[in-house]
Amino acid sequence: MRFETGVDIDASADRVWRVMTDVVRWPEFTPTMTTVEPLGDGPLSLGGRFRIKQPGLPPMVWQVNEFTDGRSFAWQATGGGVTTIGTHVLAPREGGVSVLLGIDQSGPLAPLMSLLVGGRTRRYVRTEAESLKRRCESGEDV
Template sequence: MMYSFIEEAVIKGDIDQVWAVATDVARWSEWDPHEEQSRIDGPFQVGTTGWVKPKGAPPGPFTITAVEPGRSWTSEAGIPFGKLRGQRTYESLGDGTLRVSERVEVHGPFGPLFKLIWAKAMRADMPLTFAALEKEALQRG
């Protein structure tokens, strides 16, 4: 059993700068309105673990499960009777803009409850996160 959704946006910016901001886990709460606290327990690579406290959701650990530098990364977190997987993708459109997307998958019987309780708010927050990523990357650039 799986529930999933994807959100995407086109933002201004340099792909290297956007990637640097998006993968700077320790500073997510400084710019992402969806994150209250976060940390990473090593280099940004497959197998590294971290911890995150999203607004309106319980805190918990995650593991980076895939990284294509400058292009995409995936993380997984345990949830009751399943897992939550998030894949973030960054694609340069060649005109000073990028397509950014996040695909969220909820695996296991918790999916319908996740959809009912958190999915709407999470989807509503994603455009805010994408806009904040754009702003932070332009400021750091």
């Protein structure tokens, strides 16, 4: 199962990358995140682990399994018979950047999870993209 959404953001690639990778601050600007707690030191990077609590979902530990500085990262969480991979891709465009956010779910219970929470997952991914756009275009310090 794959859920994906894109958004054009009228801000510099550096700014969008800083906001997108400062994951512990996501709860400040998106209602789909209650807490994002680092389980180690340093900024988001390959191998980094984070405990994330989202409204209506159990807490999950996500580990960064792909990281291209300034361009993209992906992280993975496993639980309840489902492996979930979240992708975050930034692509420069004239006047700003395009961001593509995705959720891939696989495993024996992925079809059942899609039936149970697929609508919520789609809403969360869309809300996260819109929240990222608002935060990056707001001019607030990041």
